[in-house]
Amino acid sequence: MVAAFDADRDRLATFIDRFPLAKPASSFKELLDDPTLQLIASAAIPSERSAIGNHVMQAGKDYFTDKSPFTTLEQLQETRQVQQATGRRYFVYYAERVHNEAAWHAGELIKAGAVGDVLQVLNIAPHRLSATSRPGWFFDKSCYGGILTDIGSHQVEQFLTYAGCKEADINHALVRQNADFPGLEDFGEMSLTGDNGASFYSRVDWYTPDGMPVWGDGRAFILGTSGSLELRKYVDLTRQVPASKIFLTDQQKVEEIDCLGKVGFPFFGQLILDCLNGTELAMNQEHIFKAAELSMRAQRLADDHG
C-alpha cells in the first residue's frame, strides 16, 4: 500500500498510523491521477462503491471493493459497461469465502472431486447486530441495498464457486424488517437453482445471540453425489474458537480437516498476479458480477413480494 485517502481527515490519520507505508493523499483525484498506482481499494458506503469503481477503472486502474459491490441492478449494469469499455478489473472482497481458510479449501477439495458432482450448497450465515456500534448508513436500506444484496452476495458467490454455476434461477426470496430499526432487514432467505441443476439455499440474519463467541456461526453444507462437506467457518461450538474446519464424509470415511493457519489466503496473491499479468486466477469478472446480480435479483423478488 502506497497511498490512502479519506474525506474524513481524522479517519485518514488513524489509517496512516496503522499503515505507515501509505502516504496520505489530499484528494481522491490525486489517487486517480497518480500514474504509479495500479490498484485502488475501497470500503466506501455500499451505495457509493459502484461509482467510485467506475472512476478508478476510467483512470486506467483496477479496483478492489469490499462487498457488497452494488446496491442496485442499475449500478451493476453501469459498472459492467465501464469494465468492458476500459478493460480494467472490478474485484470484490467476498470475504466469507476468500478470507476463510475452510471456505477456500472447500473449493479446492470440490475441484479435486472429493464429493463428486455438487447437488446442493446450503449456507447459514448469522451475523451479530451490535446495533450501538454501527454507523447510520447501516440502518438505511438505500445505502446497503437490503440483507440479500448485502450478506447474501457472499452466499451466492460461494454457491456459484462450489457448484460451478454461471447462471441461476431464483425460486424464492424473502426478507424481514427489524422491529426496532425499520430501515434494517434482519432476516433473509433465498432458494436458487443453478444452470447445471444444483440447488442453493441460504439464510442470512442479524440474530447471533450474545453468548456466541464469534460474530456468527457461519456454516456451509455441500452435498455431492459421492460425499458431503460441512464447513464450520468461525467456531466449532463448545470445542474450538476461532475455528476454520471442514468435515468431509465420502464413501470411505468421515474426516475432520483443520484449516486454521494451514491453508492461508491464496486469493490475495492471485489478485495481485491478476493485476500485474492480466490473468484471471483470483476470480473472473463475470463470476463477480453474477454473484452480485443474483443476490440483487433475489432481493428485488423479496421486495416485490414483501
Next chain:
Amino acid sequence: MVAAFDADRDRLATFIDRFPLAKPASSFKELLDDPTLQLIASAAIPSERSAIGNHVMQAGKDYFTDKSPFTTLEQLQETRQVQQATGRRYFVYYAERVHNEAAWHAGELIKAGAVGDVLQVLNIAPHRLSATSRPGWFFDKSCYGGILTDIGSHQVEQFLTYAGCKEADINHALVRQNADFPGLEDFGEMSLTGDNGASFYSRVDWYTPDGMPVWGDGRAFILGTSGSLELRKYVDLTRQVPASKIFLTDQQKVEEIDCLGKVGFPFFGQLILDCLNGTELAMNQEHIFKAAELSMRAQRLADDHG
C-alpha cells in the same frame, strides 16, 4: 402387544418370534372384531395406510401408523372425515422427532423459552439409499407418494411443533428423480412460511455417503429471537456415534446438551394415555393431519413444476 397379523405367513411367524406376547391372528378382520383391542398399529406400504386406518377407526379402535401416513391429499381428506365421524384417533409415528431424544428435548426447551420466539426451523435430512435391501414399492412413487410426502412429512411436523404453527404457505418445492431408479425421488427441498411468520426450509435426500457411520446426519437449526439451537440427532461427526445432542446458544453461553439415554421417549407413554383417557398429550389430530397435508401440498407443487 397382544395380537398381530400379516398376510405373509413367514413374516408373521418371524414377528411372533420377536414379540412372543403377541398372538398370531388369522386375518385383519379378526383384529378388527376383537373387542379387547384398543389400538392397532401398522407399518403397511404407505399408500395403504389410510385405508387400513379407516377400517380400524370404523371398528371403534385407535390407529397408530408409521409415517408417512398418506400418499395423496384425497386419502387425507377421507381419513379426516372418518376420524371426525368415529371420534377415534389416527396417530402417526413421526419418528424423527418423537423417537429422537434431542429432537424431543428441543421442543421442551423451546416451550420453556430457551430461544425466545422461533424465527426459523431449518432441517437437513439425508438418508442412506441402501438400494439393494429395499422392497420393490420403495422405488414406486405411487406407493410412497414422493420424497417430500415421505421423508418431508417428518420435517414439516417438526416445523409445526417447534415454531408453534397451525398452518403455513408453501413458497417453493422441488424434487429430483434418481438416475438409476426413475420411480425414486432422491432429492427434495421445500420452503414454507408459517401462519405466525416463522420460516421453514428443509432438504431431504437419499445421498448419505457410505463413510457416514449412521443412516443419516440429520440436523435441525432453530433460530429464535434470543437464542438458537442446533440438533445433531444421530451423530456428532468425528466425536460420537450414536449421538443425540443439542447445542444451545443464548444471550449468556453456548451449551452442549447430551440427550442420549437421558431424555427417554415420553411420546409413547403419552400416546397410551391419550388412548386410555381421551386426552391429546402426545399429539392432536389437526397437527398430525396438517403436517401430512403440508408435505403433500409441497409435493404437489414440486410435481406440477417438475
